[in-house]
Amino acid sequence: MRLHALTLLASLAIVGACGGGSEAKKNDTTAATPTPSTPAPATPAPAAGGLAKIAPTGQTVTIKMIGDDKGYRFDPANVTIKSGDAVKFVMVSGGPHNVSFDPATVPADSKAQLDANMDQKTSELSSPMMMNPNEEYVISFGGIKPGKYDFHCTPHLAMGMKGSITVQ
């Protein structure tokens, strides 16, 4: 009889241990839940490169993107701005047009920042295509060091649609 009682106590202890075990697992799951939500706020900030976009603080210079019977061109094709200004590309006619900087020629010390400043890129330093008149694409030159930044329109590069932004 006494032996039986001990066995019963032992099995109760095992049940208790199991219960505690599953409770611990539940706690683990609860503790793990906030962990995936921690990287979520980090997502909008830096991309793969780790640099965050720097908003413009100066003026905005407008460059039109044109394709007509005179050819394909940026107008004006060559502009001079200050670091912190923004350049707004406006689709006028003859698209699709885009704005693409050649990673090989962009000043190395500002390449990653310029890439971070470009929204909705299709590839490194390349804007999306603009198809419709009045579509706009603004590039912030916040945090961009002085230098010459050559750009072109990928579909019309062969037709000479290119230009340069000189940052003073």
Ligand SMILES: [Cu+2]
């Ligand atoms: Cu074009």
